[in-house]
Amino acid sequence: MEYFSLAEIAYKKIKEAILKHEIVPGQRLSHEELVLRLNISQTPIREALSRLAQEGYVTRLTNRGYRVSEMTAEEVVELFGLRCALESHCVDEAIRRHTPDDLSALERNVKSYRNAITANGPLVDRYLINKDFHLTVARIAGNKSVCRILDDACEKLVLKRRIEGVSHGGFAVLRHHREIFQAIKRKDKKKAQDLMKAHLEEIKNMLLRQIEARTRRASAR
Secondary structure (H helix, E strand, O other), X not given: OHHHHXXXXXXXXXXHHHHOOOOOXXXXXXXXXXXXXXXXXXXXXXXXHHHHHHOOOEEEEOOOXXXXXXXXXXXXXXXXXXXXXXXHHHHHHHHHHOOHHHHHHHHHHHHHHHHHHHHOOOHHHHHHHHHHHHHHHHHHHOOHHHHHHHHHHHXXXXXXOOOOOOOOOHHHHHHHHHHHHHHHHHOOHXXXXXXXXXXXHHHHHHHHHHHHHHHHHHHHO
16 A cells, blocks of 8 residues: 555656646656655656556656657647537536536636736646636536546646747636636627637647747757
């Protein structure tokens, strides 16, 4: 039981370090470095890295440890295609099922995002509030399986994305979320779905531009 507990702790700590960009996409990892960093023995760290590799957050390098996985253009297109289909359905169901408390939760999220922008805090805070907006719509829709799939897709987009030199487009995201919330509140299904699709398309294209720019910089070295 202790071994599995340590493996779970190592797994969570490595993911947290990636989330906070203490370990960044593209960075190489070794068991020895992680033993010193986390003060956990090699066996549970090996188990944690194997799990992270299965989930796509790190990539195993032959005889050279692991590397934190980076987002590829293909993955961006696949994940946003998945999100668009799922979140269009979620908007429809959320409009049909929402309660006053549900609308209050969405409105609080919009205000939290606005406050995070105004405070000019860490980008990761905005990412997590952004993620929570979309998951709140999914929870209102009432499908737990969809929530799990969407949570995994959003987490990959957060953890595998490089943020150095990135403009997050915070005020545009805030406007999108506010408009989607208002459309759900008015029970305007077509408007809410169109807004959600346009929002996801804009974020997808922004990520693809960032990946293209990163690739050009790497080729120029």
